[in-house]
Amino acid sequence: MTHKASFALRVGHNPDVLTCIANLSSDEVFTPPELANQMLDTLERAWAESNAGASIWADPTVTFLDPFTKSGVFLREITRRLTDGLESQIPDLQQRVDHILTKQVFGIGITRLTALLARRSVYCSKDATGPHSIARSFDRDWGNIWFERTEHTWVGRKRVFRVHPTTGREVSVEQRGTGRCKYCGAGGGYDRADVLETHAYAFIHTDDIKARIAELFGEAMQFDVIIGNPPYQLDDGGYGTSAAPIYQLFVERALELNPRMATFVTPSRWFAGGKGLEAYRRRMLGDHRMRSIVDFPKLYDAFPGVKIRGGISYFLWEREYDGPCTVQTMWDRQALGVPVARYLDAYDVLVRRNEAVPILEKVRARGESTLDARVSSRKPFGLPTNYTGRSTPERMTDPVKLFANQRIDWIERGSLPSNEAWVDGWKVLMTRVQGTSAAIETKFLSKPIVTGPGTACTETYLVAGWFPTRPEAEALAQYLSTRFVRFLVSLRKSTQDAPRAVYAFVPEVPLDRRWTDEQLYERYGLTHEEIAFIESQVAAHDDTLFDEDVDAETD
Structure with a gap:
């Protein structure tokens, strides 16, 4: 068993299977391991700067949540780093793995398939209690990576008259396939049979996210770090840029959990546009707890083969931070120019390139109408x-x-x-x-x-x-x-x-x-x-x- 855990967690083989899987849809984009590790490196540096140089991977009390896990890459890489970082404190590998997987690493699957995939990535088994699982202390097959089918909450449905099958009386009933979900805005087309995914994500289909987390995991939880790559949109009759974005709903719910740090990768459209993103943009630009943004404006740069117009970016938010946000542009996966710390709410949109800011300031200094x-x-x-x-x-x-x-x-x-x-x-x-x-x-x-x-x-x-x-x-x-x-x-x-x-x-x-x-x-x-x-x-x-x-x- 020790040999199996060591092999699985150190991921020394090539190629990494998570670099080879195809995306399921435009709203379920898998995060490349390289990008996931870049985000974890950013988290590691920020944690050390805020905790007198301490390593986040050497702390057995820090808890992590990926509330929209797909391939399980974030949870897997966190587990791998903790396995190395906690070696001196918990020398026995099996005890160390059990501690990490049962006490520190948590996830919420976005579909049944991705939940099974994430468990396979983290536990080496879709069943956390199975014979091939590298964990030995779970008493539930899903371990700490939860998924159950969730239904949308429909509002505004049309009502039609039907004849009651037993009384023969005409009654008014709600018509399936109409209305909108009050939480995510999905149209009636997402009211699906049991064999199909509803794409009603439990993490955002709630009025009280803290109560929902306690319901999922059986106890009140306070996560130190929330990290992940949320679903981007609902293709609910829209195409391309007209499809309704939903990633902002996941980010807002995650921040309501008040973690010490949070880092998410999302499309960068919210910087200056995006359907229905005005309030989200104002909130994010005005939040001085935004510590850093790493931006990939070039198409396909961060997610090879995935067309996300406007590029993608990831940000780091820190609860105790209050100051300017450091903005770094990436190009061909290399840092472009030097990072610059600036307040994002200087304008009503986020000016992506640091080099553009002094030019814009000179233009605006004349006070001309636009x-x-x-x-x-x-x-x-x-x-x-x-x-x-x-x-x-x-x-x-x-x-x-x-x-x-x-x-x-x-x-x-x-x-x-x-x-x-x-x-x-x-x-x-x-x-x-x-x-x-x-x-x-x-x-x-x-x-x-x-x-x-x-x-x-x-x-x-x-x-x-x-x-x-x-x-x-x-x-x-x-x-x-x-x-x-x-x-x-x-x-x-x-x-x-x-x-x-x-x-x-x-x-x-x-x-x-x-x-x-x-x-x-x-x-x-x-x-x-x-x-x-x-x-x-x-x-x-x-x-x-x-x-x-x-x-x-x-x-």
């Missing part, structure tokens, strides 16, 4: 993206040329739901979605389209500006094409979506000239190093501006 006040909201003329007009203006009373999704349509002027007055002016159109499937984004905005009187657009575009004359419109289009503007947009744009809010760092400048990057760099007093940084991040557009006579193809 372009988001000029740019229209979505549906500038009240027409959705899927609106289809006529193919020609023939036999139309007052035709308006309509810029739609990669085509030109026509619509009667009187049929425009809103902003009919804009039809008569010169407009600058910007596509609402800009980006590619490349690992590195370099343009951030499409080329502007300058349209004259007699034109409108669907919600494929935003109206960046409306003017009575053509020169002003062309001046704005030229300004929007500069690297300077697109760099400022990039600080707020975390995905392909480019709504009005991404222009909130772009200053309004006089449109009495066609601005060049060189003029803008001089206007804001940028150094050679700052200019070089901007131009390393943003690729140049050519000088061609699209006008109303050119096909509405985007860059």
Whole structure:
């Protein structure tokens, strides 16, 4: 038995099986062991700094929880480190392993399958009491890695009338497949038969997380460290960036348990965007217990083969800390630049790159209004993206040329739901979605389209500006094409979506000239190093501006 435990916990073989398994779905992304260990290294350093140099792995009283375990990689690596760190205090390997697994390491599976996988990773057996388990002191087959099927709590369900099978009377009943879960927002499609996963995660389906933890583990628990990689989203009819994120719910519940330290890896979309993440972003940016953030903005960098637009990051939160957060950017799995300690609530979004902060400060120091006040909201003329007009203006009373999704349509002027007055002016159109499937984004905005009187657009575009004359419109289009503007947009744009809010760092400048990057760099007093940084991040557009006579193809 001693030989088995030693072999299993020291993981000396190659390859590690947890580097070889495929992700189950877009909301159940397995953490690579390399990233898990990087997070544990960050935790180890922070613990030592806050505890007079003591090693967290040499403390037999510290408790760890992964409340959304999938492959069990965090629990396995924690167990391995504790096995080494506690050797002098508990010399007998079997006693040491039993102590760690029964007293220090806890997990909550997110599905039945991942719970079994996590137990196999940590106990070397799906049954913690089985003959192959490296633990010898459990009296329950799930050990300390809990999972039981949980149901959603439905609200807002439609009611329908049915005939009662015994009384024959017509009764009102709730209709399955309708309504929303009050805890996670899942739609009725997640009301599933017993053979299917509900994806109703016990950790977030509660009003009292401390009571829920006591219910799961049979006693009140106070965890010193909470760590993990929560489910990211519910694909509940949304696609890509429109799918509803849920990782913030797990983070918020975990912090309600008030651990000494917590570290989680999540998508980085919350930095500047994300569906329904406004309150979460305000909370996290304003929480001075955020000790560090390690950011991976490059697609596929942290999770090879997994497309998470906007990249991923992990943060370390410490209960007793109060100060600036140290931000470090990673690129090709190497540290990029030096880490910088700064307060995250200096802006309403998290500026990812440390090198961008002094540039933004110089721009904001002039106190100029910003372009988001000029740019229209979505549906500038009240027409959705899927609106289809006529193919020609023939036999139309007052035709308006309509810029739609990669085509030109026509619509009667009187049929425009809103902003009919804009039809008569010169407009600058910007596509609402800009980006590619490349690992590195370099343009951030499409080329502007300058349209004259007699034109409108669907919600494929935003109206960046409306003017009575053509020169002003062309001046704005030229300004929007500069690297300077697109760099400022990039600080707020975390995905392909480019709504009005991404222009909130772009200053309004006089449109009495066609601005060049060189003029803008001089206007804001940028150094050679700052200019070089901007131009390393943003690729140049050519000088061609699209006008109303050119096909509405985007860059």
